[in-house]
Amino acid sequence: MDWNSFFDNFFKHTPGWFFIIAAIIILIGLTFITAFISLGFKRYSEALGKENNLIKLKDQVYQLKSKKEHHENVSSKLLTVIENSRLFINSINDNRGNHLDFSSVIQRIIESLAADVKTKPGEKHRSGFWLPDDKD
Secondary structure (H helix, E strand, O other), X not given: OOHHHHHHHHHHHOOHHHHHHHHHHHHHHHHHHHHHHHHHHHHHHXXXXXXXXXXXXXXXXXXXXXXXXXXXXXHXXXXXXXHHHHHHHHHHHHOHHHOOOHHHHHHHHHHHHHHHOOOOOOOOOOOOOOOOOOOO
């Protein structure tokens, strides 16, 4: 049997209402398939948006952690500066009545302050020591 003759006989003997019902069923099926595909795209885009937000939040957390570590390093260096300065000042106060040459002690204080205050490698700071002149 030839396929062309089969389809010719099928379309000649099939009633008209069959084609209308078949078209309605096909349209309903296409509507459901389109709805499920659009729902899938919507969920995918929402998930992608959440993933992008998660990536942004992870970047912010990393930046905040690096800032926190930087501030902790700076604060520990400043604590070291304060402790070293306190030790030098105590040594000056202990030797105040001995009429020692304070220029070497002051020079050590200035050099240690310039070395301790650095927060980044390669920074150069200036430090000075001011003394009141009681005569002038």
